[in-house]
Amino acid sequence: MEQKSIIIIGAGIAGLSAGCYGQMNGYSTQIFELHDKPGGLCTSWKRKGYTIDGCLHWLVGSGLGISLYRIWEELGAMQGRRMINHEEFMRVEGEGGKVFIVYTDIDRLEQHMKELAPQDKGVIEEFTEALRICTRFDMPVEKAPELYGPVDGLKMLFKMFPLLRIMRKWKRISIQDFAKRFTDPFLREVFPLTFNLPDFPMIAMLMTLAWMHRKSAGYPIGGSLEFSRAIERRYLNLGGEIHYRSRAKKILVEDDRAIGIQLEDGSEHRADIIISAADGHSTIFDMLGRKYVNAKIQDYYDNLPIFPPLIHVALGVARLFDELPHSVVGINFPLDEPVTIAGKELRRLGMHTYDFDPTLAPAGKTVIKVMLPSDYAYWKSLREDPDRYKAEKEQITNKVIALLDKRFPGLAAQVEMRDVATPITYERYTGNWKSSYEGWLITTKTFGMRMSKTLPGLKNFYMIGQWVEPGGGVPAAAMSGRNVVQIICKRDKKAFVTVIP
Ligand SMILES: Cc1cc2nc3c(=O)[nH]c(=O)nc-3n(C[C@H](O)[C@H](O)[C@H](O)COP(=O)(O)OP(=O)(O)OC[C@H]3O[C@@H](n4cnc5c(N)ncnc54)[C@H](O)[C@@H]3O)c2cc1C
Structure with missing residues (x-):
């Protein structure tokens, strides 16, 4: 059978991931990246003998015992990498030497909070109890949610049942509102500063701290570019091709089918399938000339909040x-x-x-x-x-x-x-829209929101990465790349395969 070709715009984590899984599944892929290095936002840079890390404070899936770990292994990102699991997530200092320490160990955190505010025992226990339940949560990664049938839905419901109650309760409470329940003025003031974003849902805090407690959200020694470079190496070893300093200017379309891209230098490159792992706004409104936008998509770009620059x-x-x-x-x-x-x-x-x-x-x-x-x-x-x-x-x-x-x-x-x-x-x-550092902000309204990886009326085209995965983050980007290849395999009636190197 003839090998199908895929062009991927962007060598961030989403683009690299799609490239790796595309190669694993017998597609011939090429990535076009505007910068001269891989990683996109997941990067570091050197100055005067120092390396400045520009991204990974914590990497979800960095430890064994959580399914995402396997994805990082498939992408060659874990092999030989040392992780630091932080003892403390944050120290928030107050006046007069008072400090709120967000220990990543839940028992220690509970004890510390009770020492700070014994009168808030009840609220503290409600919080740490929810944290303990969240440690039992494992993100389902095997199958792209877009491919879920009714049986998968039922299986998921069964697996996630104990957590649904927690999710329902905590996804609608913002960290700011929850903090108001502490009677201790210090805790009331400093608690929301631990995730200082507007309308940040408590469930996202709980999940992050639960992963840290499980030592599954560590920092990779060597920093973010080294991490991205490992995935770039995996991609190249799988036979993929990357073209750096190659900015896509236009997505070429014939009869509502994406057929290729035009770069800034005027050159044209064709493939059977085009995936944009680049910024969402420039993909939809510039590269495709706003031709494939419906009211829903327009509404996202008009009204949804983004992580700030x-x-x-x-x-x-x-x-x-x-x-x-x-x-x-x-x-x-x-x-x-x-x-x-x-x-x-x-x-x-x-x-x-x-x-x-x-x-x-x-x-x-x-x-x-x-x-x-x-x-x-x-x-x-x-x-x-x-x-x-x-x-x-x-x-x-x-x-x-x-x-x-x-x-x-x-x-x-x-x-x-x-x-x-x-x-x-x-x-x-x-190239990120309004310089957002993580795409769509997670809030109590957007938590759990799903966006389509296709555009209305356009065939052979997909979007991946933080602009279609609200909340963004490196794991979501990697999963997005994996999921899109599963979707393409399904469409091509091929079994989706993965390999751990
Ligand atoms: C300071 C900071 C801290 C962060 N901390 C964490 C953290 O601790 N944990 C975590 O999980 N996440 C963190 N993130 C978020 C995370 O880095 C991003 O959500 C994730 O890397 C997004 O990946 P992506 O592939 O979707 O997008 P991007 O990284 O934006 O990749 C898109 C790629 O497309 C390229 N591109 C764009 N337009 C074009 C074009 N026209 N032609 C060719 N190429 C193009 C870009 O150059 C880029 O390489 C942090 C981000 C920042 C900035």
Whole structure:
């Protein structure tokens, strides 16, 4: 039988994953990527002997005993990789030396919360009991949800039954609303800062902490680009082809069938099936000229909230943070007085230290970073004036260093490397719409929402990645690539096969 060809736009985790599974299933695939490296948002970069990690704080599926682990093995991402399982998810500091420590061990967390707020015992136990139930949850990964029949639905219902009650209850409560139930003012204030996103559903917090408790949401030593490079290697070993510095400008369509792509340099490339693993907005509204949009899709892009764009300040410092736990995802502390950065007032600062990954810095030194949600329009207009843009970046770094120096006296003098990525940087290197760092935001309204991987009226075409998987994240991107190949195999009446290298 003739081998079918697939073109994939984008070598982020979704595109690489689709490429790997396409190759495993006998398709001849090529990936076209605008950047000169794989990974998309799942990346790192080097400056002055330091490696700045731009993504993975936690990787769901990083530990044995959870089905997703197998997917990472199929993609060659786990073999030989060391994972750090954080002891603490976050430290949120308050006034007068008070600290809320989000231990990843549930018993320890419960005990700590009860010590902080004994009068809130009931609410704390309700929370930790839900966490314990969530540790029994394993994401179903074997079959693409699009291919579920009634029997699969029943099997799933049976498997998930104990969790349905938990899901139903906690997906509609935001972390902000739940925190109001604590009578202790400190816990009320700091609890929502652990996932500081608007209308963030409690169920997403519970699931993340439950995975961390199970040591299944660790950080890969070596950082995010190394992780992406492993999947790139797997793809190339399977016989796939990647073309870097190749921006797709147009998806070629004949008689409502996608037949190929045109790159920015004018060259045209054809295939039997086209998959866009690139940004959703540019795929639908630019590359396809908004021809395949229905009211539902238009509504997503008009009304759904997205993860905000970021200012990502990284510093290489000639010191370690022995006063902090060795392995913590992040810390958050109050400022002496409010500060305005890029037009937004800040009363607290969140930071990440990377002492736990010695591969990112010379011995005895480390990388720290601060990520600040920002405003896309602010940066877009600033970019028009390169001098102002540069000056703003400089000023932000100085402000961040000064704030960190107050918390860690002497730090300013230890800074050896400074780097700022703005929403414009994210747009330039990944093409993501409004520089969103994770696509559609999960809220109490969008949790569990499903989006179609096809567009109305367009044949031989699929979309994958964070713009069709609300909530985004690296596992969702990888699953999206796997699922689309299952769907294509089913359409081609082929058994879907996977191999662990
Ligand atoms: C700071 C930060 C922290 C994060 N932390 C985590 C975390 O701890 N855990 C987690 O699971 N997730 C995390 N994420 C989110 C995660 O990185 C993303 O959700 C995921 O990587 C998205 O993968 P994707 O393949 O769908 O999209 P992308 O990574 O955006 O990949 C799309 C690819 O398409 C390419 N492309 C776009 N347009 C074109 C075009 N026209 N032609 C050719 N190529 C094109 C882009 O260059 C890119 O390589 C984080 C993200 C950021 C930025």
